[in-house]
Amino acid sequence: MAYGAAMMLHPTKHPTPSPEARATLNAQALACRRGQRLLFAGLDFSLERGRILILRGPNGSGKTSLLRLLAGLSRPEAGQLFWCGMAVPPSGAGLSEQVHYVGHSSGMKAAFSVTDNLRFWARYLGGAEDRLEASLEALDLEALAHLPVGALSAGQQRRVSLARLLVAPRPLWLLDEPTVALDSDNQHRLTGLIQTHVQNGGMAVIATHTPLGVDGASLDLRDFQPEAQHMAHDPLLAFED
Ligand SMILES: Nc1ncnc2c1ncn2[C@@H]1O[C@H](COP(=O)(O)OP(=O)(O)OP(=O)(O)O)[C@@H](O)[C@H]1O
Numbered sequence: 311m312a313y314g315a316a317m318m319l320h321p322t323k324h325p326t327p328s329p330e331a332r333a334t335l336n337a338q339a340l341a342c343r344r345g346q347r348l349l350f351a352g353l354d355f356s357l358e359r360g361r362i363l364i365l366r367g368p369n370g371s372g373k374t375s376l377l378r379l380l381a382g383l384s385r386p387e388a389g390q391l392f393w394c395g396m397a398v399p400p401s402g403a404g405l406s407e408q409v410h411y412v413g414h415s416s417g418m419k420a421a422f423s424v425t426d427n428l429r430f431w432a433r434y435l436g437g438a439e440d441r442l443e444a445s446l447e448a449l450d451l452e453a454l455a456h457l458p459v460g461a462l463s464a465g466q467q468r469r470v471s472l473a474r475l476l477v478a479p480r481p482l483w484l485l486d487e488p489t490v491a492l493d494s495d496n497q498h499r500l501t502g503l504i505q506t507h508v509q510n511g512g513m514a515v516i517a518t519h520t521p522l523g524v525d526g527a528s529l530d531l532r533d534f535q536p537e538a539q540h541m542a543h544d545p546l547l548a549f550e551d
Pocket residue numbers: 344345349367368369370371372373374375376517545548549550551
């Protein structure tokens with residue numbers, strides 16, 4: 311599957327998104343608030359097909375929060391996202407259908423088998439069930455396919471989450487700490503999957519503290535922290551869904 315020609319990635323402070331923009335994903339002056347805390351503001355980047363953006367920053371700097379914004383799971387405090395030059399509404403419609411989001415939670419039903427979980431996701435995401443076998447094979451899951459996901463180890467469950475990327479083709483992969491719990495063989499397997507995805511014209515935004523062995527531009531959330539940060543707050547009072 312080819313999503314289109316590989317182009318350039320430009321992390322930049324001053325992009326000029328427009329309907330004519332070549333970039334497939336573009337963020338302009340994005341700001342994100344969680345609870346009482348403004349995590350980042352004035353965040354601009356653009357990501358084109360065939361490219362990877364690596365999100366960096368210490369714990370709590372907002373990497374997961376940015377991925378959730380891109381996935382349409384939360385709304386930005388300010389700023390605008392563009393997909394193929396078209397403004398994305400606050401609901402994320404038009405972009406959220408283009409993304410796979412693999413976050414900290416596996417997104418799988420513990421009592422159901424690996425195969426049944428992936429079959430559900432293939433249907434839900436509009437994929438074809440004939441991709442199931444290939445996705446199991448790609449993550450070395452064939453021998454575990456009949457087992458309930460809840461009976462698997464943390465690394466095995468992570469591989470099931472990653473297999474979801476393959477049951478339906480979507481151009482933008484949003485990966486939050488995808489190497490967590492993976493042994494070194496499976497980290498290499500993941501690197502190969504990401505490389506194949508972008509070689510086929512896909513794109514990936516990846517939050518990671520671990521070197522992944524893939525070429526990508528880097529975006530450090532510390533560069534977009536508001537200067538006057540109101541840090542003194544009760545995290546329980548600030549909690550939001
Ligand atoms: N549901 C929530 N309600 C309120 N604040 C939240 C919520 N979820 C996260 N936060 C806060 O947002 C900040 C950023 O969290 P986030 O998970 O985006 O950071 P991160 O850069 O991904 O961190 P890590 O490297 O630890 O994964 C943290 O201070 C966290 O306490």
